[in-house]
Amino acid sequence: MDDESKIDAAALVRFRPTSAENGKVRATRFLGLCKSCGECIVKCPVQAISWDPKELGQLSEPAIVIDIEKCIGCEICEQICPDHAIEITRKPAVKKAN
């Protein structure tokens, strides 16, 4: 895991991670980082992302939520997010490579 950033406990509290997964993909949102800009929503090629009806992001506006069943793991949302608020992990391939 040496190619990944370490997150300490304090940061985890701040970041408020929450994950969901399907067979191939694990999607983690960091609610405490999401600034509710909506860029991921626009860029997701399969419209898997929408506003979370309950959870608020960093600025007390609605966070996003990923419909994990629709998600194809393309990572575009992770890439576009200006706030590092999404992490997409393609499960078997990526994990085993290391």
Place this chain on the structure above:
Amino acid sequence: MDDESKIDAAALVRFRPTSAENGKVRATRFLGLCKSCGECIVKCPVQAISWDPKELGQLSEPAIVIDIEKCIGCEICEQICPDHAIEITRKPAVKKAN
């Protein structure tokens, strides 16, 4: 002569004009303006210009002299001279035009 510059008496003393002419061309040197740079000598297409063995220019160095017999009146020397020290007048044509 309205398209020409007027030269007052004081300037004429400073400029020290001296002319020579052949049938077609009148060449005036202003010895008092010549800085002896030699650019006209290099540029004259018929090598009509050389250093004057006697006359000194503005900086007490030899002025140039124009061999009026060789001169074809092309005006290149007048054009190149950075110090307005040469005036070439093509006699009949130019004079009558006005």
Place this chain on the structure above:
Amino acid sequence: MPDAIANPQAATHAFPKCVRIESKPHLYCPGCGHPEVLKALGFAIDELGIQQRVAFGIDIGCSLLAWDYFNLDTVETHHGRTIPTMAGVKRSNTDAVAIAYVGDGGAYAIGAGGLLNAAVRDEKILVIVVNNALYAMTGGQESPTTPPGMKVATAPKGADQYYIRAPEVIRSVNPSAFVARGITTVQPALRQLMKAALQHQMDGKGFAFIEVLSQCPLNWGTMGEPEKTFNFLEHGLAEVFPVKRY
């Protein structure tokens, strides 16, 4: 989900390793393009393993909000002066990987002379210009890249006709420089550009220049409207400023 929380040293690839976790959430507005540029740069630094060699110079402008984005040796300079500062760093410490991170105002208005002459002198630095087509930090004034007709604080009826296409200009004074234009919305390509440009410097090859088209939802008046933001970025701007390697 809670596995991450359970592990006090959890890991994530949402961040480049050289990013400073303690300072997140960072200081940029929602939807700002700057952090997307920084992210691409961070991954490139990671891939090249040069975190300890980088001298990161940041201009006054929203660039300065990057002051604690990374764990990198970082210097805020004056508005428009980051390019000469980084040139001075690199000339004196040839091991350094010197990066000047500048806005379009800092690079093409007040810093235009510095940029152009750094390119002519073939300074061995990487200049990254975040082109958001206006002066963001000071409230949205016209910059030399504001496209014709765009309404900004100092051109309320719309900006005028001409603008600077900097890669074109840089190329014309420096045939061997690394010159490219990227865009925030195509991250893999941007990361590649960053990496190649850094490699250019590390190989001692001279000047490297990347302009990145970047969004400023706040001053574009598109905050909360990402479709509009991207539409202006990817059409309004990218059609005027071609995204490519030169």
Place this chain on the structure above:
Amino acid sequence: MPDAIANPQAATHAFPKCVRIESKPHLYCPGCGHPEVLKALGFAIDELGIQQRVAFGIDIGCSLLAWDYFNLDTVETHHGRTIPTMAGVKRSNTDAVAIAYVGDGGAYAIGAGGLLNAAVRDEKILVIVVNNALYAMTGGQESPTTPPGMKVATAPKGADQYYIRAPEVIRSVNPSAFVARGITTVQPALRQLMKAALQHQMDGKGFAFIEVLSQCPLNWGTMGEPEKTFNFLEHGLAEVFPVKRY
């Protein structure tokens, strides 16, 4: 010969009419290119009959020796600042024919930002850059147009590889500007360029830019050797900086 002396109001066409006779001989070195540029400009002003409309701004550099060359409203500005000064003149007095007369150092080093942005803003002025490939007035230092290998005071082993070709740069930011490069040794063409560029301004068409390749025998070390001077001008320089309209 003595007919001229006899006539106290003698006339000559060796001088443009707008030239100030009282200040001749002028202040330039023997063989200097500056007065050749001034002469061409003077004839163009004569031909257009705009002597009373011209605001002539001169930069610090050997340009300033033109301060009493003409009978024109003339202003010395600061080194590198003549272009914005003349832009200010023209914006405020649209009847003026504003000319910025600048050296290559003043235009492309310290004044590069001002030049580039004036072109982007399409300022309705004429910029004349006398490019003698070095800083003449201060004793022959390297300028952004010093050609590769030329030995100058600040590059005793020869100037480095790259240089600015300004007309190319100007054209890239301003498609409608008048852009040209002339040379002192082809006076009729230079006069035509000057006239056309002034006309461009008078027609309200926007930015006009003429770079003139010009000799500096003093700092080129060719004083008294006009062949060498012209050889460097017409080959050394003109082969690097093409003489043409852009």
Place this chain on the structure above:
Amino acid sequence: MAEKKFLMGNEAIGRAARAAGARAMFGYPITPSCEIMHFWAGEASSDRGKEDRLVFTQAEDEAGAGFMLIGSVLTGTRAFTATAGPGHVIIQDAFSMAEAMRLPIVAFVMQRGGPSTSTVIYSQSEVTLACFGGNGNGYRVVYSPATVQELYDYGIKVFNVAWKHRFPTILLGDGYLAKMMAEVELYDPSERGIVMEPTEAYILERTRARRLEDVVPSPEIHIRHADGVEYACLRNCLNLEEEALAVNTEIKAAFEAAAPEIEEHETYGDASAPTLIIAHGTVSAAAKTAIDGLREKGVAARLFRPITLNPFPADALREAVAGAKRVFVPESADGQLARIVAHALCGRAPAPFVEYSRPSMGILPEEIEMLVLDAK
């Protein structure tokens, strides 16, 4: 017609320039002065502004703005710029040309923290720069307003002073004044009997009301005649030490001649109070409130407020100091007003005054009260 509005200081300045009949602005954005520019950009692009042939140009930097401003003034245009902090440093390049050639440029400078980029909020740290910046021996008129209303009043006046006396003239505000909103009474100068000083071109002017030779220092102006037409040549590059001395001497003489008419100050509080506070601008406003507060506490104190920092009302200050037992100089800078005061009082004050320097920080009325009370 005069009317009251609730305005941001920067907008009050923009409106003052408009009321003064200014025609052109050249600037480069910098906090906290930006809204002056935004206001002018709006005016210039409006229909009314176009009718009035208003000019607005955003320059490539403060050097560009300063020299465009010079070009504009050369054509006889009432013109101005606005800047602050690092921009104020850069624009000295142009100011030094204007002071050498006596070009009546007008600048609105809104002070921020210094040195370097620092804060964009507030300070009085640009006093030395405003009064004495440039490469030496120049003279500028510098006003230090204390309220948003004064931004408007002096925002009109600076144009008249500049064009009457032909010196660069600076309205030296600060971030508080620039950004705060307050009530301002807007009026047309003519309503108040203010006659706007006519402007006149330095170049491209064939008939002059005022000879250029009476304005521009003699080594820097050369008037020529050809075919009955007068051409002006303005220089700033000189050949002889004697010429430079002449320029300096003439500028100084002109400034000293104009000074008595320009110098302005204000006093507040009981004229016989032994405690004297010398403060300018925003700090002088705080000092007034402090003096009121001290009075309530039974302590008599008074204020000497230089309104012009340059020319400095030295004679008036000397008079004010004469009866004072203790003198305090509070300022939001590191001893900048203090140096000016020292020059005015050196050899004329029996004891050193107390410098209270709070560089780049606001000074509250309560602080000034404490300062006085602690020293008792």
Place this chain on the structure above:
Amino acid sequence: MAEKKFLMGNEAIGRAARAAGARAMFGYPITPSCEIMHFWAGEASSDRGKEDRLVFTQAEDEAGAGFMLIGSVLTGTRAFTATAGPGHVIIQDAFSMAEAMRLPIVAFVMQRGGPSTSTVIYSQSEVTLACFGGNGNGYRVVYSPATVQELYDYGIKVFNVAWKHRFPTILLGDGYLAKMMAEVELYDPSERGIVMEPTEAYILERTRARRLEDVVPSPEIHIRHADGVEYACLRNCLNLEEEALAVNTEIKAAFEAAAPEIEEHETYGDASAPTLIIAHGTVSAAAKTAIDGLREKGVAARLFRPITLNPFPADALREAVAGAKRVFVPESADGQLARIVAHALCGRAPAPFVEYSRPSMGILPEEIEMLVLDAK
């Protein structure tokens, strides 16, 4: 080995920088300082210079030169620039950053006429600019040498003072000193027991002898650790007034702490003479000759010469003034030294001193003699 040479002042400076082990110069040509640059360009392109990894870069302007210099100093390089007049105005942009962050840049400034382009010959008109330029509250060390030999001596010393105390340090010469030729004894600092102060990088340095937190004002330095590596972040843009105040307060405290060690002055003439002349730099050299001349005429006079204009040897001056009946301050500027003197003496001098301002003009020994004799 020490050796005597007949050298131009500018070359003496170039050789001093070399002797001091300076490695880099960044500059933009301006008369009368150009030959410093020419010398360094020659050194850097020589074989020996290449061995020593000398750096020379001609910048696009003085702003470029100043910021390259900052970049160089950040890497722990002993580096310098040289400039004058209008260039000195422009480079304030960089100086203000250096003073905010306490970067030990070194500058050789050769004063010329001012304001504006003016003459390239001589003046003492850049004293205010050198000491107090920038957007306020900054501190620099400023030396005023009086002979070509001192250009060499202090040309070495400035590097040590800069790096020891971490303040921008300026050797403020003038056109006479820059362009004149005179005998100079060149030596290696070690021959004189001068130990060169070590330099240290502000960035890209993993082990430090001196903590950056002890140098850079606290709001401007942020040290981070990641994977056991220390990274430094230097800022100059601040968010709170309190931060700006802290920066200013810390810089001032550091300067005041260093001042007693830096302050330098010289006296000349009969210590009991009632006539005191306060002069610096080239004018102090003239004053010495004047004092000799006056002595021949039976008039006793003495000189107080501040060698450091900043920090100013105020205590020493106060002592010197104590016994003086008449005090003269001749300078080739418009009251610039006079303002510094006034600040040092205000409230401590019984009477005003006599300012003899000859802006941008040389002052001859005979003039100073006359000044004293006329006042008798």
Place this chain on the structure above:
Amino acid sequence: MQDAFNIVVSGEGGQGVLSIAKIIATAAWLQGKQAIYLPSFSTEKRGGVSMAFARVGDAPIRFPRFQKADMCVALSQRALERLRRYLKDDSVLIVNSFLVKDVSAFAAWKPRLVDATTIANEKLKKPRTFNMVIMGAMLRFIPGLTVGGFDKALEKQFASKYAKDPALKELNDKAFGLGYELAA
């Protein structure tokens, strides 16, 4: 000597701290009061704490700042800390309790906990209208200000936005009313 009612509002950059103080001051002035508004802005639009001052009174006000506030409004935890120095014995302290979770250190001032975000989110479905809720609550405590005067100020401030989107006016008014009621 108290020449005005002093208000300080603090929060994170981007939360609208400056608008709150500005609208309050403008509203007061439109009602014939003397008023001054001063933002304490930083370069860090979003990331830093920002602060704004409003002074409202009957006599002309000379100086824009003050040592102690009559009313302190905190929109974030960090901001609350920054306000401590402005508190005097009788200061009114209002916090957005959704964003300021821990007021234990400020018990002496009996902070008014206004859960403006939740209200805005749940009742109005627009969490960002919490500013209006806060302003409604503030109005209760500022002497001499009326709801009517306030409305005028709001209309002035949002004139162009309201023109484009009349629904916004309704929303804002509603939010404002909710806050005003809450602080009753």
Place this chain on the structure above:
Amino acid sequence: MQDAFNIVVSGEGGQGVLSIAKIIATAAWLQGKQAIYLPSFSTEKRGGVSMAFARVGDAPIRFPRFQKADMCVALSQRALERLRRYLKDDSVLIVNSFLVKDVSAFAAWKPRLVDATTIANEKLKKPRTFNMVIMGAMLRFIPGLTVGGFDKALEKQFASKYAKDPALKELNDKAFGLGYELAA
């Protein structure tokens, strides 16, 4: 008090005024004297009057300028006017009489008329060597300077030019000798 022998040379820009004073000072220093040289240069390389100062003595010299000169050298008419203020009763005044035609106003100083240009032109065919002729003439009057010491200084000054063109050395020496003889 006279601490040095003071020399001022003046002429048109480009005439070599600065070199003359510089060579004189260098020559003096090479001969073990104390010396100072100071050019008074202007931006106008060619068009203005330039002036240069040399001071030569036995004791250290503090200051580069002086009020009155022991020797004044004029290379043009305008330059002669500029020198007037440096003249004292016993000043030696040398002029290039080819370029300075009218010395009537300076009769009191019995100017030494050296027609250096004609000599250089006619005897050496190089009018610009007139500087050498002038220096030769000057040497006569400067106390304590020898021809030998002078030669050394010249060789130093022109080292690179002499290397390229040995004939130049001969020419210069000849010109210098002519001047020296002339002033005998």
